[in-house]
Amino acid sequence: MIKDGLKRDIEFIVELDKMKSILRQTNLIDKSRREDDAEHSWHISVMAMVLSEYANENIDVCKVIKMLLVHDLVEIYAGDTFCYDVEGNKSKKKRELEAADKIYGMLKEDKGQELRNLWDEFEEMKTKEALFAAAMDRLQPLFSNYYSDGGTWKKFNVTKAEVYKRIAPIEKASDELWEFTTNMIEDAIKKGYIKE
Amino acid sequence: MIKDGLKRDIEFIVELDKMKSILRQTNLIDKSRREDDAEHSWHISVMAMVLSEYANENIDVCKVIKMLLVHDLVEIYAGDTFCYDVEGNKSKKKRELEAADKIYGMLKEDKGQELRNLWDEFEEMKTKEALFAAAMDRLQPLFSNYYSDGGTWKKFNVTKAEVYKRIAPIEKASDELWEFTTNMIEDAIKKGYIKE
Numbered sequence: 001m002i003k004d005g006l007k008r009d010i011e012f013i014v015e016l017d018k019m020k021s022i023l024r025q026t027n028l029i030d031k032s033r034r035e036d037d038a039e040h041s042w043h044i045s046v047m048a049m050v051l052s053e054y055a056n057e058n059i060d061v062c063k064v065i066k067m068l069l070v071h072d073l074v075e076i077y078a079g080d081t082f083c084y085d086v087e088g089n090k091s092k093k094k095r096e097l098e099a100a101d102k103i104y105g106m107l108k109e110d111k112g113q114e115l116r117n118l119w120d121e122f123e124e125m126k127t128k129e130a131l132f133a134a135a136m137d138r139l140q141p142l143f144s145n146y147y148s149d150g151g152t153w154k155k156f157n158v159t160k161a162e163v164y165k166r167i168a169p170i171e172k173a174s175d176e177l178w179e180f181t182t183n184m185i186e187d188a189i190k191k192g193y194i195k196e
Numbered sequence: 197m198i199k200d201g202l203k204r205d206i207e208f209i210v211e212l213d214k215m216k217s218i219l220r221q222t223n224l225i226d227k228s229r230r231e232d233d234a235e236h237s238w239h240i241s242v243m244a245m246v247l248s249e250y251a252n253e254n255i256d257v258c259k260v261i262k263m264l265l266v267h268d269l270v271e272i273y274a275g276d277t278f279c280y281d282v283e284g285n286k287s288k289k290k291r292e293l294e295a296a297d298k299i300y301g302m303l304k305e306d307k308g309q310e311l312r313n314l315w316d317e318f319e320e321m322k323t324k325e326a327l328f329a330a331a332m333d334r335l336q337p338l339f340s341n342y343y344s345d346g347g348t349w350k351k352f353n354v355t356k357a358e359v360y361k362r363i364a365p366i367e368k369a370s371d372e373l374w375e376f377t378t379n380m381i382e383d384a385i386k387k388g389y390i391k392e
Contacts, residue, residue: 017225020235029213039216042238046265050205062258069242
């Protein structure tokens with residue numbers, strides 16, 4: 001006899017397949033196509049494993065990984081909002097809150113709430129784990145752009161000020177990663193990938 | 197001054213982008229295209245979070261997730277070997293061991309070894325965490341096939357005996373997931389997705 005909770009878990013897992021069809025603006029480094037949410041979520045989760053030693057504070061890396069694995073689930077219904085899309089970002093919060101109710105509501109109450117709490121914590125960006133998770137989320141597309149001759153920076157004429165605003169969590173999360181990131185960005189400006 | 201270890205970490209992270217271009221035989225549930233290794237690794241990592249309560253033994257879910265995040269990295273160099281490809285599986289072990297030396301060798305010794313240990317443990321499939329991780333790895337493509345009218349089962353004329361051999365870790369890892377899985381497979385046989 002299969003329990004109702006397990007049936008709901010499976011329906012949730014099957015629904016998550018849609019993450020593989022939510023496209024981000026960022027391209028793969030080999031420029032072959034745009035990256036999707038499932039790929040991005042995997043990449044930043046491994047990054048957290050590899051880079052946690054550089055966190056300024058002692059962090060619970062397991063919690064960071066769990067946060068990163070679910071941080072974009074709302075985009076199954078709310079879609080990916082490009083970080084430099086001013087109009088889209090005005091309605092983003094409302095769309096994502098409705099999506100969160102829907103996707104986490106698929107699970108039984110306690111389990112849905114546990115995952116929802118991870119997403120809420122990530123979004124609030126106040127705890128040291130949420131900050132480090134946000135740093136991974138901001139850092140990964142920089143690699144995609146830098147190692148593909150400018151990527152979306154060039155395509156959308158992104159300015160230095162916009163990039164620095166976007167990556168602020170990295171500065172708070174890790175001095176070493178911040179030093180690395182600023183070096184990379186200054187070099188990207190020199191190369192003409194990012195506008196002064 | 198950027199440390200050598202951090203530079204190597206970044207090179208490793210950039211190299212991992214290639215996981216997004218390693219195609220598996222399995223299709224997405226919507227049948228639009230084949231799934232890649234990054235997507236698969238993400239999906240089974242979230243599955244471990246959601247399904248860990250059904251493990252027969254008390255497992256360290258964080259370790260399971262870390263194992264699943266890196267379990268396919270060797271395929272960057274060794275390629276994906278289809279589980280029902282008899283010839284390909286003869287040379288798989290040798291190819292993957294060489295690939296493991298290469299990919300984990302990109303990192304500094306202690307960090308490379310830590311990740312390599314996770315992969316070795318997964319491959320040996322002896323600990324309760326490795327068994328549960330293998331169960332996730334085997335279960336996810338069943339969903340892809342079942343919810344897309346037979347998928348690779350039908351395409352490659354896979355038999356009931358082949359499927360049951362492949363999914364053996366699920367039986368050892370979780371009674372509840374095993375019951376669910378066998379129900380699904382018996383139904384897939386009735387529907388003509390899997391050959392008797």
